[in-house]
């Protein structure tokens with residue numbers, strides 16, 4: 001273990017910050033360093049970092065919370081605005097008892113995020129800089145675009161969209177894998193003021209249909225197929241199934257722009273609907289490579305992204321333009337200590353928020369060079385990531401704990417075979433990173449030289465909320481450390497009272513930040529109920545969190561009915577409704593269970609229709625049902641036969657007991673006397689390995 005242990009923080013310069021929780025970091029005396037390994041930034045790193053000391057952080061943080069308007073408008077002024085925002089930089093109400101929840105930033109400011117990502121960087125002399133390095137699933141398939149070339153491509157798609165009748169405010173669904181065409185289409189929508197809704201290309205036809213029905217897109221952009229590892233997935237068939245079903249439900253999509261992904265499938269083999277479907281390669285290149293920008297208000301919608309909640313219906317998280325732009329740009333710059341020379345690679349798919357904020361917008365707003373990888377990280381073998389790092393000389397590598405754990409299991413040789421000298425900052429997102437995975441990432445991948453930014457945030461928050469700033473302070477493996485500028489996290493108890501000092505409870509946020517989502521599409525009431533009613537006055541994240549003596553934050557996972565599988569958010573109800581749509585399933589209850597690689601696995605208790613016998617085939621067909629209804633990533637890891645489920649007398653399923661049975665913590669079942677029929681528990685235990 002190469003970690004640098006320190007006995008005391010006294011070695012850090014001390015300075016009196018006025019923000020009490022953070023003082024512990026600065027003032028060495030209260031640091032309980034014997035309990036944790038503290039990992040100090042190297043001297044060289046700290047010296048060159050944007051935020052090079054706890055004092056510098058405190059200074060900036062203090063201003064950001066005491067004068068948010070001043071702090072954020074100074075930053076916003078570095079971007080291009082056709083017209084500056086109004087007198088009031090922001091306005092907010094986060095208290096349901098005082099009226100509707102309302103958040104606005106830079107209102108009446110007129111801008112365009114695509115312009116700020118591309119034209120602005122080209123105008124400042126970066127036109128020939130590489131914007132995107134694209135690496136295909138196969139080693140020898142790759143390509144790149146400079147900022148100028150990217151703008152040309154974006155304009156062609158934007159012109160096509162306009163010509164197809166897409167106007168400002170219209171929705172476009174993008175169902176594409178990680179081809180360059182995915183960020184290109186997102187930026188094209190933004191350029192013309194259209195609202196994109198990217199649907200992860202691992203979602204089933206059923207899930208795509210649900211989203212089509214909810215946001216009623218003018219057009220769907222897809223490709224015929226994709227190769228992931230050795231598998232070919234026919235995406236066009238999935239789109240066809242969703243769109244023919246949506247027509248039956250009264251929603252018809254006029255046009256389906258289809259990219260021919262030749263390496264996966266030929267045109268001739270693709271099913272086609274004349275009049276609706278258009279080949280990308282046949283139309284897009286004919287359009288002009290320039291396209292005037294549609295200037296929009298800072299509060300005009302930029303995109304919708306569906307995410308899972310505690311009910312079966314996905315939530316359309318809506319982000320607007322101005323605040324999101326400033327927030328993703330700023331968080332990217334500071335949390336990764338971004339510099340002009342950096343080559344940045346984030347392994348996330350643009351189908352998730354990470355791919356929106358930190359593959360596309362955040363990096364491009366900073367004029368960064370971004371690596372986009374089409375394939376899976378362990379194809380053709382577990383060394384692929386480091387091969388890509390060496391090939392493009394990646395300096396910042398951002399990924400998920402699940403990948404770290406799976407590569408860790410495959411052994412160090414796959415890593416050490418490659419140089420990785422270019423790396424200087426590592427990042428982690430999606431779930432808590434366990435200290436052992438953190439150490440492996442730090443020691444083996446980063447050669448004990450690269451700080452790790454463990455970024456806590458959510459689809460709803462738009463950008464990083466609690467994250468290390470590399471170089472600013474010592475890290476503790478597994479802790480997301482301290483809040484980003486302008487973010488005021490609080491930990492509250494059951495009653496909604498803030499708890500101070502060392503504690504654990506529910507993680508909430510006081511006051512708004514520019515990147516916050518503004519509503520759930522078409523359902524502001526659900527927005528208020530889900531996020532603002534539980535603890536009036538605060539945004540409630542749905543996560544549990546503890547804070548240690550030194551003020552470091554430790555995320556402990558979801559406290560609602562959402563499970564986090566390989567960093568993908570899945571609602572237990574979604575999986576349950578997929579299971580009960582199987583004709584032989586009478587009832588289902590799904591819980592999360594610890595999983596070595598995925599973080600959490602999906603564990604389903606299933607009650608069959610009277611008289612149906614248990615069988616391996618039935619298990620398989622239940623799992624298949626979930627794959628088809630949601631997507632392969634939501635497939636249950638275990639089906640546990642349940643003659644009946646443990647319920648209270650009022651009929652409520654006691655999930656607490658199910659979680660313990662799933663985890664085989666049978667001596668921790670707790671009180672079962674309130675169950676309508678306590679013998680159910682013994683039945684379930686008896687069937688645990690059936």
Ligand code: PRX
Pocket residue numbers: 307352353354428429430431432433454455456457458459460480541542543555556557558564567568569
């Ligand atoms: O439980 C938290 C977990 O992921 C949830 C948000 O999921 P999603 O909206 O899909 O966004 C994922 C990418 C930002 C959170 O409620 N989570 C995310 N990052 C972390 C995390 N938990 C602990 N540590 C993190 N760094």
